[in-house]
Each structure stands twice: as structure tokens, then as C-alpha cells.
Amino acid sequence: MVATKSIKFLVVFVLALTSFTAFAQEEVVENNLVDSPDEIREFIAHHLKDSHDFHLYTDNASGKHYGFPLPVIVWTSNGLKTFMSSEFHHDDNGEVVVDKDGTKIVKYHTKIYELDEGAAALSFDEAHHPTNASKVIDFSITKxxxxxxxxxxxxxxxxxxxxxxxxxxxxxxxxxxxxxxxxxxxxxxxxxxxxxxxxxxxxxxxxxxxxxxxxxxxxxxxxxxxxxxxxxxxxxxxxxxxxxxxxxxxxxxxxxxxxxxxxxxxxxxxxxxxxxxxxxxxxxxxxxxxxxxxxxxxxxxxxxxxxxxxxxxxxxxxxxxxxxxxxxxxxxxxxxxxxxxxxxxxxxxxxxxxxxxxxxxxxxxxxxx
Amino acid sequence: MYNLIGAGIIVIGGGIGLGQIGGKAMESIARQPEAAGKIQTAMIIIGALLEGLAFGALILGK
Incomplete structure (x- = not known):
């Protein structure tokens, strides 16, 4: 009796799991967020990587992201800096600069960089590597x-x-x-x-x-x-x-x-x-x-x-x-x-x-x- | 370019090897059904070792 009950539970659980994942996917499709092969590739690559915030889904109509931020803990040249990843405002292109007591911190492609002295924004060389920023030692609680x-x-x-x-x-x-x-x-x-x-x-x-x-x-x-x-x-x-x-x-x-x-x-x-x-x-x-x-x-x-x-x-x-x-x-x-x-x-x-x-x-x- | 071809060749080799392992294991299970558990475990281990090699080639070749 107990065995059939637990098997039933398992089957329902697995079905719920798969359908929910597909459902979450579908939502993105309906909102035309991911449409071309390039965007699909980017979406998959983004999923396979680690990230600094816990992103569940995006409501494209209102442009709101649902999820919760995770703490960022980095060791910069000015010592330990901690803040919540929500301060980046879901930016992953190095555009949002977080200023912590004069230390300018940016996030670019899930990596956190510290801007050099006097730099106001991230600049890149031809291979899209940041030129005016140095890497920090990252102890963040990532996903x-x-x-x-x-x-x-x-x-x-x-x-x-x-x-x-x-x-x-x-x-x-x-x-x-x-x-x-x-x-x-x-x-x-x-x-x-x-x-x-x-x-x-x-x-x-x-x-x-x-x-x-x-x-x-x-x-x-x-x-x-x-x-x-x-x-x-x-x-x-x-x-x-x-x-x-x-x-x-x-x-x-x-x-x-x-x-x-x-x-x-x-x-x-x-x-x-x-x-x-x-x-x-x-x-x-x-x-x-x-x-x-x-x-x-x-x-x-x-x-x-x-x-x-x-x-x-x-x-x-x-x-x-x-x-x-x-x-x-x-x-x-x-x-x-x-x-x-x-x-x-x-x-x-x-x-x-x-x-x-x-x-x-x-x-x-x-x-x- | 050449590293991709090399990785491809190794993966083909791995595929042939996995086929051999699976086929031979099935044969031996058919011959001795009472030893199926042991044969399966050994098959999985050898398969995993081979898979590690093929994946290694895939990662290094990429």
C-alpha cells in the first residue's frame, strides 16, 4: 500500500518537474525573448554557466525579473567588499558600475572586475577582453x-x-x-x-x-x-x-x-x-x-x-x-x-x-x- | 581543425568500443543469466572508463 503510494508520488513528482521546466521555457518563447538560433545558443550557454543571482523567469511584458539576489563577496585591491547582487540590476555586460568606497566594481559575462583608477566605464579590446579592469578574488555565494x-x-x-x-x-x-x-x-x-x-x-x-x-x-x-x-x-x-x-x-x-x-x-x-x-x-x-x-x-x-x-x-x-x-x-x-x-x-x-x-x-x- | 578531426576519430573509436562492451556483455548475460548482476557492474565500469577517455578527447580537442 505504502509502496504504490510512494511510486504514485514519484511519478507525479517527475511529471510535475518536467512539465514545469517546459512551461517556464514556453513562457520565454511566447514573449519573443528567445527567437533566433543565436539567441538560443546564448540562452543555453548562459544556463550552463554559473551566475551571481538566482533568476527564475522574466516577465517580458513588464520587463520584470523574478528571482532573488545572492551576496557578492569579493577581495579587491582595497580589501573585502560585500554587497547583494541586486545592485548590478541584472546587468551582465559591464554597464552598471557599483561604487563601494571608491572601488568601482562591474560584472561582465558572469565574471566580476574591478575598474582601474580613474576609469568610469569598462572598455574592451578586439577580443572582447576588458582592458582597463583587473580581476578580483571572488568568494561570492553564487547559484x-x-x-x-x-x-x-x-x-x-x-x-x-x-x-x-x-x-x-x-x-x-x-x-x-x-x-x-x-x-x-x-x-x-x-x-x-x-x-x-x-x-x-x-x-x-x-x-x-x-x-x-x-x-x-x-x-x-x-x-x-x-x-x-x-x-x-x-x-x-x-x-x-x-x-x-x-x-x-x-x-x-x-x-x-x-x-x-x-x-x-x-x-x-x-x-x-x-x-x-x-x-x-x-x-x-x-x-x-x-x-x-x-x-x-x-x-x-x-x-x-x-x-x-x-x-x-x-x-x-x-x-x-x-x-x-x-x-x-x-x-x-x-x-x-x-x-x-x-x-x-x-x-x-x-x-x-x-x-x-x-x-x-x-x-x-x-x-x- | 586537426584537433577536431583527432577528437572525432577518438570518439568513433570510443563508440566502437562501447558497442563491443555492450554486445559482449549481452552475449555473456544470455549465456549465464545468473551472473547478470556482476556482468552489468563490470560493463558499467569499463564503459565509464572508456567514456572518460572519449570525453577527455572531446574536451581537449575543442
């Missing part, structure tokens, strides 16, 4: 950072309630914990144990579970109409991959380093060459493939969904508004379901490969060559 904090809070609430349940002595978790428990056990029994080994897996469970749920929730969040694209930011995935790298390098056993740096059982001449290859593999190639896989998969997924939604704009002239909208709705619904699968699969793959690499590093070799 991605906001998404990560939100995910952290969700995880904190969900898992502390799960842990409280066990503390009380419940053998069967209640409520939302029922969803989390099988996933935790799945990560433990299917990912950590077979790859790291029964003896040592416990130490790494914290990291593996965190990374799994962090990526999973952020991927799912990226499919909601809120427009997050956190796991599609290369900085985020790079950071996650560096965590994995540091963990497996620092938990490497004597055997691991012996096998990496001075491989037993091969001719002496080959050993330095193998050492270079192995070191390169563990320090550069493995983390790089981890970070690129997640980044490219999520970016490509968002790109495909957005392009299919843009079909309703680009095919409107040929097929009429109803047919083109229906076509792109069906196609994007289909891709959305695949993206739900990808959201799980990428979290699984990242955790799986992390535990595989950790397993390589902590493995004890019994046989001696």
Missing part, C-alpha cells in the same frame, strides 16, 4: 554555491534523522529514512565492500557516502526548473576528483608504493619507465578522467535537454506552435527520464571508481615475486 549549501543542508537533515532513528533503537527506519537506508546499504555492499575489501572499507565509507549523495542530489537538483548546473561546473568536479586523489594517495600502503615506484617482477630497465607511467596514471590521468566524465556527462545532458526544448522555437515557423511545442515536450520528457537514470549512474560511477582506486591503494599483496 552553484547556493545549490551546494542547499544540498549539504538536505543531507544533514536527512541523515541526522536516519541516525537518530538508529539511536532510538528502531530497526526499521521511518519516513524519508526508508528511502535513504537502502541507498546507504547499496553503497556499502555493492560499491565499497567488493572494491576496498571487507577489512578496510569502513574507514572510507564516510567519504564514499558523502560523495555519492552529494553528486546524486545535485544531479537531481539540476533537473528541476530551478536551473542549477552544479555538477556541470568543472571546478566542482575537479575539487571532488582532487579529494579522491588525496585520499587514495595518502592511504596508500607500502605495497602500493612499492608496486607503483619499483614494480617487482619486470626487468630493471623497464622499472623507471613503468614508475613514470604509473605515477602519471595515479596523479594526473585517473583524477582527470573522473572530473571530465562527470562534468561532460552533466553538461551534455543539460545541453541536450535545452536544445530539445529550443526545438519549439526553431520549428515554430515550419510546423506551427502546437506541433512544435508537442514535439519538443515529448522529446524532452523522454530525455528527462534518461537524465534521471544518468543522474544516478554518474553518482554511482564516481563512487565506484573512487572506491576502486582506493582499493588499489590499500590492497595488501600476499604473494611475493
Amino acid at each position: 552553484s554555491v547556493f545549490g551546494m549549501i542547499l544540498t549539504g543542508l538536505l543531507m544533514l537533515i536527512g541523515f541526522s534523522s536516519l541516525a537518530r532513528g538508529y539511536k532510538k533503537g528502531n530497526t526499521v527506519p521511518k519516513g524519508f529514512s526508508r528511502v535513504l537506508e537502502p541507498l546507504v546499504i547499496y553503497v556499502r555492499d555493492e560499491i565499497a565492500k567488493p572494491n576496498i575489501g571487507d577489512k578496510k572499507y569502513r574507514k572510507f565509507m564516510g567519504f564514499l557516502l558523502t560523495v555519492f549523495f552529494f553528486i546524486f542530489i545535485l544531479n537531481i537538483l539540476g533537473l528541476t526548473p530551478l536551473g542549477f548546473n552544479v555538477t556541470g561546473q568543472i571546478a566542482v568536479t575537479a575539487c571532488l576528483a582532487i579529494f579522491t586523489m588525496v585520499i587514495y594517495l595518502f592511504s596508500g600502503t607500502k605495497d602500493f608504493w612499492a608496486h607503483t615506484l619499483w614494480m617487482p617482477g619486470v626487468p630493471i630497465i623497464l622499472r623507471p619507465i613503468l614508475a613514470v607511467i604509473e605515477l602519471l596514471g595515479f596523479v594526473v590521468i585517473k583524477p582527470f578522467s573522473l572530473l571530465v566524465r562527470l562534468f561532460a556527462n552533466i553538461t551534455a545532458g543539460h545541453f541536450v535537454v535545452m536544445s530539445l526544448m529550443a526545438l519549439m522555437v526553431s520549428l515554430k515557423a515550419d510546423f506551427g506552435p502546437v506541433a512544435s511545442t508537442g514535439m519538443s515536450l515529448i522529446l524532452s520528457l523522454f530525455i528527462m527520464f534518461i537524465e534521471l537514470l544518468v543522474a544516478f549512474l554518474q553518482a554511482f560511477i564516481f563512487t565506484m571508481l573512487s572506491s576502486l582506486f582506493i582499493g588499489m591503494a590499500v590492497e595488501e599483496h600476499d604473494e611475493h615475486h
